[in-house]
Amino acid sequence: MExxxxxxxxxxxxxxxxxxxxxxxxxxxxxxxxxxxxxxFEREALYVVESMPxxxxxxxxxxxxxxxxxxxxxxxxxxxxLDTAAVDFFERYTLQDGRHLTTDKQxxxxxxxxxxxxxxxxxxxxxDQRGKHGKPMLVGEFWQKxxxxxxxxEEMWPNSLPRNAKRLQQKFNDYTANGFExxxxxxxxxxxxxxxxSDVKESLIQELLxxxxxxxxxxxxxxxxxxxxxxxxxxxxxxxxxxxRKKLALTVYAGRVGETKMRANKMMQVKRSRxxxxxxxxSADGWDAELLFQRTTINKKTGHKTTTYHNRxxxxxxxxxxxxxxxGYAIGEGENPGLIKEALRNAVNHTRELFGKRYRTLQFQSDxxxxxxxxxxxxxxxxxxxxxxxxxxxxxxxxPYFGEINRKYCQMMKNWSGFGITSNxxxxxxxxxxxxxxxxFPDEEGCRKQLESIMELERQKKREQYMAMFGNLKPEQxxxxxxxxxxxxxxxxxxxx
Numbered sequence: 001m002e003x004x005x006x007x008x009x010x011x012x013x014x015x016x017x018x019x020x021x022x023x024x025x026x027x028x029x030x031x032x033x034x035x036x037x038x039x040x041f042e043r044e045a046l047y048v049v050e051s052m053p054x055x056x057x058x059x060x061x062x063x064x065x066x067x068x069x070x071x072x073x074x075x076x077x078x079x080x081x082l083d084t085a086a087v088d089f090f091e092r093y094t095l096q097d098g099r100h101l102t103t104d105k106q107x108x109x110x111x112x113x114x115x116x117x118x119x120x121x122x123x124x125x126x127x128d129q130r131g132k133h134g135k136p137m138l139v140g141e142f143w144q145k146x147x148x149x150x151x152x153x154e155e156m157w158p159n160s161l162p163r164n165a166k167r168l169q170q171k172f173n174d175y176t177a178n179g180f181e182x183x184x185x186x187x188x189x190x191x192x193x194x195x196x197x198s199d200v201k202e203s204l205i206q207e208l209l210x211x212x213x214x215x216x217x218x219x220x221x222x223x224x225x226x227x228x229x230x231x232x233x234x235x236x237x238x239x240x241x242x243x244x245r246k247k248l249a250l251t252v253y254a255g256r257v258g259e260t261k262m263r264a265n266k267m268m269q270v271k272r273s274r275x276x277x278x279x280x281x282x283s284a285d286g287w288d289a290e291l292l293f294q295r296t297t298i299n300k301k302t303g304h305k306t307t308t309y310h311n312r313x314x315x316x317x318x319x320x321x322x323x324x325x326x327x328g329y330a331i332g333e334g335e336n337p338g339l340i341k342e343a344l345r346n347a348v349n350h351t352r353e354l355f356g357k358r359y360r361t362l363q364f365q366s367d368x369x370x371x372x373x374x375x376x377x378x379x380x381x382x383x384x385x386x387x388x389x390x391x392x393x394x395x396x397x398x399x400p401y402f403g404e405i406n407r408k409y410c411q412m413m414k415n416w417s418g419f420g421i422t423s424n425x426x427x428x429x430x431x432x433x434x435x436x437x438x439x440x441f442p443d444e445e446g447c448r449k450q451l452e453s454i455m456e457l458e459r460q461k462k463r464e465q466y467m468a469m470f471g472n473l474k475p476e477q478x479x480x481x482x483x484x485x486x487x488x489x490x491x492x493x494x495x496x497x
Contacts, residue, residue: 001064002046004036009046010060018059019052027053050148057151079118080157086113089180101184109183111159116175119146143169160185201233205244210255217241275322277472279351279479282327282361282382283398284343286316286335286369290406292415293447294438309438312417315451316343319398320361325466327351329455331448337370344381348481354463355470360479365396383479409454415441 001014012021024047027033033052039045049060090106101109123142143165150161150168162168174182204227208220215223217238225235245252275281289312296307314335318328328347332339351359364382366374368390378385388396403419410416414437418428442450 001049004046007036008049009036010049011044011046013044014064015047015056015060018063019056057148058154061152061154079121080114080153081117083110083114083117086110086180093181093184108158108160109180111157112161112183113175113180115150115153115157115159115161116172119172120176139169140165205241206248206251209241209245209248210252212255214256217245276469277477278320278322278325278466278470279359279361279473280477281321281363281365282318282347283321283365283396284316284318284340285367285396285398285402286314286339287402288312289315289447289451290410290417290419291413291447291450292417292438292441293444294441295444309441310417311444313444313447313451314339315455316340317398317401317455318343318347319401320466321397322469323462323465324397324401324404325462326455326458331451335369337373340370340374341377344377348381351481354467358481360481362477362479367396381481405454405458409457413450415447415450 001008001010003009012024015024024033028035028047034048035045036048037043037046049057052060087106087110090101090109093101095101123139126142147163147165147168150159150163153159162171171182204224205220208215208223220241221236221238224241227233228235291312292309293311293313294307294309295311296305298305313331313333315329315331316335316339317326319325320327327350328343328345330339330342330346332342348358348360351357360380361382363384363386364378366378366385366387368387371387375385406419417434
């Protein structure tokens with residue numbers, strides 16, 4: 001450490017452990033550190049300590065305590081007196097939420113006031129001497145020296161005054177005009193967030209964020225401020241609304257996207273493992289297969305033929321979830337109780353094809369479609385019936401199975417219609433090319449054969465595994481289907497089996 005042109009300077013070696021040589025060169029290149037002398041031959045480069053960022057200056061003064069007593073700016077260290085009026089003021093000061101300042105904050109603000117008082121004394125002394133000597137003091141130079149000296153007195157007088165000369169001067173002017181209160185940080189005690197701290201205001205924010213119209217931050221801000229103006233509240237910004245949106249994310253989610261998505265995406269999900277044996281759990285649902293077929297109709301009066309190409313068939317699948325084996329299925333033009341009964345009939349008849357006897361399942365899961373009509377029928381083929389909650393697709397293993405069938409088989413065919421209206425548009429088929437090949441779409445019978453071949457191929461691939469898992473059933477878990485299980489109102493259905 002040495003003085004060069006009456007300014008405290010340090011070499012790279014002096015600053016070892018505080019700032020690296022590369023960082024110094026980068027700061028000097030950007031103009032954030034002043035280099036007083038270039039390094040050449042046996043002379044080392046000198047960097048002005050006062051020009052360094054505050055965090056480095058503090059470390060320099062801590063490492064070299066003797067450097068605090070410097071010429072030109074040492075006067076700020078002299079005769080700083082504790083402001084007892086400031087001590088009394090900050091001890092009694094109350095924040096907007098009723099709290100008092102902490103002891104550390106009281107000390108910080110008292111020190112700020114004491115230092116600014118000393119600055120005022122120095123400025124006044126120079127003003128008094130101007131008439132005697134006729135040489136005015138350079139005010140800008142004074143504030144530069146004062147700002148640089150703050151780091152030197154940090155250990156003796158901990159403070160939070162600005163280290164920038166202009167900002168320090170502005171703080172002094174504000175303090176002189178308005179007193180101690182301006183020294184309290186406007187954000188201390190989180191006053192920004194406290195703009196909306198009452199129950200009424202928070203309820204209004206919550207109601208606007210949960211609005212079914214999905215208002216953005218600017219719209220919520222505008223609507224809140226209209227009410228705030230009438231009620232005499234402080235206005236808020238769109239940024240503050242964004243913070244409240246994060247804080248109330250879970251609370252307003254149901255209002256924004258609906259109860260169904262709330263249960264599906266935010267509520268706790270109950271997960272179950274696959275059954276370890278066949279015939280323990282069946283899951284059933286209907287699916288509008290993503291395979292198009294063409295249909296030609298003739299107008300009886302005019303004889304005019306009309307061909308449509310957007311027709312689809314519905315397939316009801318009974319899935320044994322032990323290995324996703326399609327134990328039963330039925331294909332029709334739309335889901336209805338008759339089609340579901342046909343799929344159930346196919347399931348129990350298929351158990352006879354596999355195991356020699358018709359068996360029931362231990363547990364059957366369905367959706368809520370025609371549940372009152374179908375409950376007696378479900379009771380025939382299952383020991384326990386557990387319908388899934390309305391609009392809770394995650395509860396049914398057969399739902400993702402349809403997606404697997406769609407990707408694995410249907411997407412490979414020319415008459416594939418896509419992934420559904422809610423999927424990513426970029427993953428959908430080219431509509432223009434689909435229209436070009438629409439004349440090659442199969443008719444209804446051909447589309448039925450496509451779906452039947454898919455189901456039979458699935459059975460063929462998983463049959464060996466399914467037969468092996470049938471062996472995991474305990475004797476008491478084997479429920480044979482007999483006439484005694486069929487209720488009177490289901491007699492015709494039982495005969496059809």
